[in-house]
Amino acid sequence: MTQITAKAVSALRTKTGAGMMDCKKALVETGGDEEQAYEFLRKKGLKSAEKRSERATAEGRVYSYIHHNDRVGVMVEVACETDFVARGDEFGKLCSDICMHVAATVPSPVAVEAADVPPELVENERRILLDSEDMAGKPDEIKEKIVGGRIEKFIKERALLEQEYVKDPEMTVADRLTAAIAVLGENIKINQFARFELGS
Amino acid sequence: MTQITAKAVSALRTKTGAGMMDCKKALVETGGDEEQAYEFLRKKGLKSAEKRSERATAEGRVYSYIHHNDRVGVMVEVACETDFVARGDEFGKLCSDICMHVAATVPSPVAVEAADVPPELVENERRILLDSEDMAGKPDEIKEKIVGGRIEKFIKERALLEQEYVKDPEMTVADRLTAAIAVLGENIKINQFARFELGS
Numbered sequence: 001m002t003q004i005t006a007k008a009v010s011a012l013r014t015k016t017g018a019g020m021m022d023c024k025k026a027l028v029e030t031g032g033d034e035e036q037a038y039e040f041l042r043k044k045g046l047k048s049a050e051k052r053s054e055r056a057t058a059e060g061r062v063y064s065y066i067h068h069n070d071r072v073g074v075m076v077e078v079a080c081e082t083d084f085v086a087r088g089d090e091f092g093k094l095c096s097d098i099c100m101h102v103a104a105t106v107p108s109p110v111a112v113e114a115a116d117v118p119p120e121l122v123e124n125e126r127r128i129l130l131d132s133e134d135m136a137g138k139p140d141e142i143k144e145k146i147v148g149g150r151i152e153k154f155i156k157e158r159a160l161l162e163q164e165y166v167k168d169p170e171m172t173v174a175d176r177l178t179a180a181i182a183v184l185g186e187n188i189k190i191n192q193f194a195r196f197e198l199g200s
Numbered sequence: 201m202t203q204i205t206a207k208a209v210s211a212l213r214t215k216t217g218a219g220m221m222d223c224k225k226a227l228v229e230t231g232g233d234e235e236q237a238y239e240f241l242r243k244k245g246l247k248s249a250e251k252r253s254e255r256a257t258a259e260g261r262v263y264s265y266i267h268h269n270d271r272v273g274v275m276v277e278v279a280c281e282t283d284f285v286a287r288g289d290e291f292g293k294l295c296s297d298i299c300m301h302v303a304a305t306v307p308s309p310v311a312v313e314a315a316d317v318p319p320e321l322v323e324n325e326r327r328i329l330l331d332s333e334d335m336a337g338k339p340d341e342i343k344e345k346i347v348g349g350r351i352e353k354f355i356k357e358r359a360l361l362e363q364e365y366v367k368d369p370e371m372t373v374a375d376r377l378t379a380a381i382a383v384l385g386e387n388i389k390i391n392q393f394a395r396f397e398l399g400s
Binding site: 063066067071086194196197198 | 261
């Protein structure tokens with residue numbers, strides 16, 4: 001059986017922020033291979049991520065990223081359960097990934113969750129859609145149905161968690177978060193973000 | 201007469217972002233002393249800062265600062281007239297100074313200008329002040345007068361430009377901006393800022 005050193009456990013712990021016993025177990029199960037151990041933690045975590053979503057998140061990190069030419073900047077507040085996880089590399093990578101996503105994605109998100117997209121914005125979009133040319137002459141019932149579907153899409157495109165993740169369009173930003181929760185073994189939340197673009 | 205080298209002009213220009221002829225003149229007038237030339241530009245600029253306040257500011261920089269322990273972060277969008285000034289050291293220092301100020305100042309500013317402090321916030325404060333113990337029994341007229349003065353102070357304390365500048369309480373943040381306008385010879389505006397503090 002492979003000898004798992006305290007140093008290897010500590011390295012995996014620093015990388016992931018997962019608990020010491022979880023890290024040791026992951027290394028034992030994977031013959032001491034750090035990359036496989038990371039995957040092991042991720043898979044194990046995915047199954048319990050849902051249970052964690054109600055746990056208090058009082059720690060975390062404020063992170064920022066300034067895009068090329070200093071013309072676009074993003075700041076994000078990401079919360080987790082412990083200071084230890086907040087300071088780890090994996091959490092830092094998550095914060096960085098979220099910032100990059102917000103900097104690069106068009107249209108820019110206007111809220112973290114779909115429920116927080118401002119109603120005025122949605123109503124304005126609804127009016128524009130109802131007045132659009134291809135709605136002319138359609139019965140109200142049909143109009144409402146088509147516009148309803150488009151509004152749903154509109155909201156999904158503007159809520160950060162619902163957006164296609166810029167680094168992997170097969171997943172949403174919420175999926176990226178769940179992956180981090182799985183690895184780190186803590187509840188993680190995006191509390192808020194801001195995106196500034198020069199002159200807009 | 202002192203020989204002013206192209207290198208000295210260029211150095212002062214990079215530092216201040218002021219025009220080439222202005223930099224050369226400042227160096228000639230001060231016998232080639234960079235520090236005195238800087239002051240010369242500043243004094244000269246102060247007199248014309250007011251004239252600049254209507255000029256278009258389409259360039260600038262998005263800048264951020266993350267405070268100790270990654271628990272407080274500030275992002276600011278500062279606009280000026282040309283890309284050349286935006287990229288200079290002096291402008292970068294201004295952006296940094298504003299971020300530090302917003303990170304450190306209590307209470308945190310809620311708007312750039314006094315006119316942009318949200319009316320709901322002001323009305324809420326007015327109600328609290330009118331209901332405070334030391335108002336009890338006073339005639340309405342006197343109440344209004346006292347509370348009016350306190351509200352004025354409340355707004356000044358929460359508008360970024362009106363706040364005492366954290367690095368020099370003898371001046372306001374607006375004064376810090378005016379000093380930069382004087383040195384750089386361009387109109388400069390704080391377009392927006394955000395301050396995130398973990399868990400608040």
